[in-house]
Amino acid sequence: MDSLNEKFSKLGVDNAPGQETKQITDELDHTGEKYTGKTVDFSHGDVNAFEPIPGTLSEFIKGVNIGGEQAYTEYKGRIFIRENVSEKLSLFTGAAISADTQLIITPGTQGALFLAMGSLIGRGDKVAIVEPDYFANRKIVQFLEGAMISITLDYLKSDDKAGLDLAQLENAFKNGVKVFVFSNPNNPTGVIYRPEEIHSIAQLAREYGVAVIVDQLYSRQMFDGRRYSHLCAEYIRPENLITIIGPSKTESLSGYRLGVAFGSQNIISRMEKLQAIVSLRAGGYSQAVLTAWFNEPRGWLEDRIGAHQRIRDDLLALLRKVEGIKVRKTEAGSYLFIEIPELTVTMREFVRILRLQAGVIVTPGTEFGPRFTKSFRINFSQEYSSAVEAIKRTIHMIERYRKG
């Protein structure tokens, strides 16, 4: 088990969102006074503050009452539901999607990501990954023994673009990259790729024959009236392309574990084969809930976006008063990626101090790329005043541990 030992030692979970009780706290600075309030877990959204789409539990119960047909669906998901979802996603993205051959329902978007990457990445294959980007991307490449190539997203450079280094990307493609994985909106920064960036990615991938996996989990929650560019709807697009989306974030349906992947038929077919041995299918009854997705009451999405935009603005106003903090305004989704000034403790320690002394849980930046030792991510999909108070406590702790 030696090579496996090495592999699994790289696959940490102790700093992953929601896993904070696993953090080692032995070495901690316990001298600081506590400064607590209502604990806020910024590692994920609060589905009590922002509840699931109305009517989803009823759809689930209907699914249970249907019985066997809903419990034992085809591995890809029940055809009736795939048809419902593919029609809605075709409208949303502007790309035609065949329910029969181009779409699979998965247990969460995490499930979709693993299946897509597992279907495309063989041992030693070069995989281009954006930094910063969703932590699991890198972990899955490690598990599949792919060779990772980092592409810089200089998200602080300008508000005009997401900031992907396209020269670096082309260079990587030239050097034999087989698969490119990225999230749009970007997790953890909340920036969206501009039409010309998506256009370039599409053209480069097409030119160099690179397969692309794009995680669009947050693509419905757009702020400030921005527009979103769907790679799958580009005129020239990669031959092998998988788009991932799901109702876990904006729609707060994470508890049902649902994701969807759609795109190239040959990859969907592989993903189905892999799903057959990884989890069989997304929970049958849960699948029924997808009928409520993209089918929310009038004004529901707008209200949700408005409420999040207000939280974003007020947290940003507080954060921007602090000397040395660097943060870009979230363009979509509910993350802020916050670079803080130099402290007398390491980020690893600060994250623990924040949790134990201030009741604030955040995700360290190194989960999103090894160089982000001065950053952390928050998910501000929280009850408004709790979030504001927690950010005030966070700022207080930054000041307490500020260097010099």
Next chain:
Amino acid sequence: MDSLNEKFSKLGVDNAPGQETKQITDELDHTGEKYTGKTVDFSHGDVNAFEPIPGTLSEFIKGVNIGGEQAYTEYKGRIFIRENVSEKLSLFTGAAISADTQLIITPGTQGALFLAMGSLIGRGDKVAIVEPDYFANRKIVQFLEGAMISITLDYLKSDDKAGLDLAQLENAFKNGVKVFVFSNPNNPTGVIYRPEEIHSIAQLAREYGVAVIVDQLYSRQMFDGRRYSHLCAEYIRPENLITIIGPSKTESLSGYRLGVAFGSQNIISRMEKLQAIVSLRAGGYSQAVLTAWFNEPRGWLEDRIGAHQRIRDDLLALLRKVEGIKVRKTEAGSYLFIEIPELTVTMREFVRILRLQAGVIVTPGTEFGPRFTKSFRINFSQEYSSAVEAIKRTIHMIERYRKG
């Protein structure tokens, strides 16, 4: 993608249970007259005929009402539920199980199996697999690029034992097998391993340092008052041992996608890391349903066992009248693995003929091992009279296509 192409071409799903609509029917003999009745899908149990444990939907709804805490559990599952389940499984198996370090809740037992095998099998590692046994075992080894070694289960030899060839097993262990995977009760034959067989497996695995994964999915549904031997409760047992169980079969909770794995702490820890990138967690709300498991109303399990035993007996009585059929009486679970006499068509064709001409869906024997070209599996957890009628039609079709 060439090596991946080869890998995925081996990973077929078209003949897997529930996937029958994918079967190619072009080459079919359409000359036979139809002989249909109510379609019976023997590829899995009918949860309309045998409904989920009473009260499970209420537990799910309670989970939804709990909200965020239940939606976003630790990857291993919510600690409260892990404690509940580990206590019940400790009582059931006779082995002490730490809720904190020795148990993980997974999306179905399929999820548990993939995580356990993914945590133990590296490229080129030798893996011993029983023939016949659950089809996904072999497919997962293929995906992980392990080297498969088949161990014969001569289940038709004698009613006194399951029939595992222990000399063959020891020989494989001697030759460097790292992992042994088997189901008990055996899927597809429904035989249970006798105490002395479990004892021998435990001792051999301990002696040769082989890790063992035992799938006990059906271990509650024991017929004829038989006793079950839990490998995890053996006095001498393998140092690395994972037991898999779940409420999808006897308890008809498949639609909630729940499984549990418990055992060696180091393997559970790896499985948690792997789950973090494969699916994050079992559906949060679904986890709540586990509190109803092993907590059924008085007499519920006995009634369920009695009803299945009656179906088994009546199907067996019909099958045993047919010349050339070989089948062993199910000892636990709800499968019959039926070897049929030589036909004028291949088994591949016969399975399609059965479905299209007689409305009977069965799973071909080759899903359980390449040499079972004359067998198919049925899951007799069906409405009584539909099952009897479907078996009568099956026998009619065997006679219609009998050779000579």
